Amino acid sequence: MLTIDNASLSIQGIPILRDVSLAIETGTTVGLIGRNGAGKTTMMRAVMGALPLDKGTIQFEHQALHKTPPHHRAELGIGYLPEDRRLVPHFSVEDNILVSLWATGNADRARLKWVYDLMPEIGRFADRRAMTLSGGQQKLVALARALVAGSNLLLLDEPFEGVAPALAQRLMEVISDLRREHLSVLISESDYTHSEKVVDKVYAIERGQISLMPRADAA
Numbered sequence: 606m607l608t609i610d611n612a613s614l615s616i617q618g619i620p621i622l623r624d625v626s627l628a629i630e631t632g633t634t635v636g637l638i639g640r641n642g643a644g645k646t647t648m649m650r651a652v653m654g655a656l657p658l659d660k661g662t663i664q665f666e667h668q669a670l671h672k673t674p675p676h677h678r679a680e681l682g683i684g685y686l687p688e689d690r691r692l693v694p695h696f697s698v699e700d701n702i703l704v705s706l707w708a709t710g711n712a713d714r715a716r717l718k719w720v721y722d723l724m725p726e727i728g729r730f731a732d733r734r735a736m737t738l739s740g741g742q743q744k745l746v747a748l749a750r751a752l753v754a755g756s757n758l759l760l761l762d763e764p765f766e767g768v769a770p771a772l773a774q775r776l777m778e779v780i781s782d783l784r785r786e787h788l789s790v791l792i793s794e795s796d797y798t799h800s801e802k803v804v805d806k807v808y809a810i811e812r813g814q815i816s817l818m819p820r821a822d823a824a
């Protein structure tokens with residue numbers, strides 16, 4: 606379970622996250638919906654350890670993540686799909702997928718095979734350099750990289766942004782299939798278009814403040 610409690614964070618003295626609390630129960634998929642600049646990426650980066658909190662805590666299982674150096678995330682089974690993909694252009698697709706495991710010295714071939722089985726289209730271009738792929742294909746590769754590392758928790762920052770409808774549908778199928786794996790997943794989106802179909806609960810974020818949204822089907 607991931608629990609963020611009363612977390613506040615500022616960048617260059619400007620408050621960006623204000624007293625944010627959020628919980629992702631193990632095996633559930635949670636949405637984080639907010640407009641451009643609301644604080645979605647900042648929140649994910651705080652969980653990844655790239656930005657320090659001013660106050661509050663981030664706990665994952667029994668680990669105080671806000672005190673854990675960033676490179677320990679792979680060991681904890683935490684995978685991250687950044688909004689801008691961040692693939693290494695000259696690396697092959699497979700090396701890009703495995704790069705998140707190099708820090709742990711654990712190039713887990715079984716996990717790689719599981720990802721290729723989940724997304725067979727990736728296996729077909731595994732040897733190509735990342736820079737020769739389309740933007741949508743690169744998004745799939747970045748999701749594969751997050752999945753290889755993220756055996757416990759996945760943070761997906763706007764995975765559907767700028768993706769053609771057919772690929773967005775495919776990404777949703779892959780994310781839906783993760784339910785069977787008992788993975789905890791956080792998906793951010795600027796509106797509720799895609800994630801609505803795959804999430805168990807949704808938080809709205811606005812100017813760095815977060816609230817749990819009532820489910821439309823709970824009325």
Ligand SMILES: Nc1ncnc2c1ncn2[C@@H]1O[C@H](COP(=O)(O)OP(=O)(O)OP(=O)(O)O)[C@@H](O)[C@H]1O
Nearest residue numbers: 616617621639640641642643644645646647648795
């Ligand atoms: N490095 C930075 N320096 C200054 N301000 C920043 C920095 N990173 C983020 N911010 C500010 O923090 C706020 C939240 O940004 P963030 O990227 O988290 O939003 P977001 O919800 O992910 O938006 P988007 O959908 O546009 O990616 C914005 O007002 C942004 O300008």
